[in-house]
Amino acid sequence: MATNDRLLVQILLLGLLAASLWVLAPFxxxxxxxxxxxxxxxxxxxxxxxxxxxxxxxxxxxxxxxxxxxxxxxxxxxxxxxxxxxxxxxxxxxxxxxxxxxxxxxxxxxxxxxxxxxxxxxxxxxxxxxxxxxxxxxxxxxxxxxxxxxxxxxxxxxxxxxxxxxxxxxxxxDGPRLAVFVHSLLERLIGDRADHYLELVAGTVQRVVNGVIGTAAAQAVLAYIGFVIAGVPGALVLGLLTFAFSFIMIPPLIWGPAVAWLVWQGEIGMAIFLGVWGFFVISGVDNILKPYLISRGGNLPLVVVLLGVFGGILAFGFMGLFLGPTLLAVAYSLLSDWVADRAPPAENLVDKPLADEETRG
Incomplete structure (x- = not known):
């Protein structure tokens, strides 16, 4: 009878949790x-x-x-x-x-x-x-x-x-209380590894935030400088648009039409300058600064984080920019821990072939 009561309580709790998630779904x-x-x-x-x-x-x-x-x-x-x-x-x-x-x-x-x-x-x-x-x-x-x-x-x-x-x-x-609640929940679920995975998620999100926002800000400033030098009107607006388009990694949609406008106005020299500036400086900084900021201070392979960023955007939209690398980072860490727990020590792997040879001899 006690078992049936406990099962009923668990079903009710799951139903309550599902209903709560349904209520929060629009938000x-x-x-x-x-x-x-x-x-x-x-x-x-x-x-x-x-x-x-x-x-x-x-x-x-x-x-x-x-x-x-x-x-x-x-x-x-x-x-x-x-x-x-x-x-x-x-x-x-x-x-x-x-x-x-x-x-x-x-x-x-x-x-x-x-x-x-x-x-x-x-x-x-x-x-x-x-x-x-x-x-x-x-x-x-x-x-x-x-x-x-x-x-x-x-x-x-x-x-x-x-x-x-x-x-x-x-x-x-309410940040501190939420942090204590999340820590207690994870500790109840996975025990002593709660701190490790909290630090992993926090570090991954922080590096992605630094990489994405830092790169977008750098591209916006460089684009604004290029627009001002080239004499393109509305340089500040175009710089802000470059910041926004940097999140979806297509800032050429901003400086490209500006180059076309300069050509239309007969400013061929400035058009060539802005085209070179846009291709090598504005867009090029994305290939240098973002990987550096994302990988800085972390022990995860850079390819895991970058695949998480691009795959997350394709899978979840803009939210995937943070969800993707976080999910891959947690999965990679879980697999690494599982392999480390099951793998034999390295010295055993070296000594085993020698022992087999002695046995055969």
Whole structure:
């Protein structure tokens, strides 16, 4: 009878846990990002708490306000700037429909070998512009619907970001109690190895945060410098966009169109400079700085962490940037511990062939 009662209690507890996870399912993404942000900036929280004589709630409120200013305000400002640029693009398309292309730039004909052919192509496109717009007009509605859907998704992401910035306050304030709870839970599950795996997860997440955010910041600064030197308008906005696109590892989508714009304006020298700067400096820093920051201070093979980063993004989306390497790191450590426990000592592996030879002799 006691066994049946215990089984019933376990089933009820599992049902309660499943129902709780179901209730929290819409907020998993926001909870995840709030936890990552709180963990990555916990040294700042600890320092601010010390400066405020241990008042954690005040420190959490101040640090949350700082994140709102540093993250939410620039994103809103960036959204308004993008809206202005979209209006300019629409105006350009309407002008092209009504007035056609402007006269070809003088430098276009001066290009050796292909200059004359490019000018003829320019005039052909200008003459056929009306027919071209008539051809693509049926697809403009589909493009508009796609843009509306993307805008709704971006709006949902903004709401999720706002919720994350609210939740991060509670992670700051209750961080020590949450850490004790997680440690007790892992200790109940895996015993003495709880500290080891907590340090492993914490170290992996911290290195990925340093590598991803550090690389994105470096690329944004280098891109801003290149845009300023090349005289590209909106250098600060483009730098912020480079920071955002660095997370999905495609900053050429920012500096590439800037190079094309410089070519359009006839600034061939600056276009060549920005193209070289973008390819070798902005994009090249990703191949040097990110692996260094991710592998720094860890004992995991770099390939495990990098495969976790790329595979995690493909499997889980942007959340996989942190989930992927953490899962692979834990799995690699578990397998290493299992092999170490089962493998015979190295000296036995060396002595065994000698003993076999003596037995045969």
């Amino acid at each position: 998993w993404s926001a909870l995840f990002w709030a936890a990552v942000l709180a963990f990555a900036s916990w040294p700042l929280m600890r320092l601010l708490t010390q400066l405020l004589n241990g008042r954690m709630s005040l420190a959490a409120g101040i640090l949350t306000g700082v994140w709102v200013v540093l993250v939410a305000v620039p994103l809103v400002w960036l959204g308004f700037n993008l809206a202005d640029h979209i209006k300019d693009a629409n105006a350009l398309v309407k002008d092209l429909q009504v007035e056609g292309l402007p006269p070809p730039p003088s430098w276009l004909e001066a290009i050796p070998l292909v200059g004359g052919r490019l000018v003829e192509m320019w005039h052909t496109i200008d003459q056929q512009g009306a027919a071209f717009f008539d051809t693509v007009r049926p697809y403009l509605g589909q493009v508009g619907n796609w843009l509306v859907a993307r805008s709704a998704k971006i709006g949902g992401g903004m709401v999720e970001l706002a919720l994350s910035l609210v939740l991060v306050f509670f992670f700051y304030r």
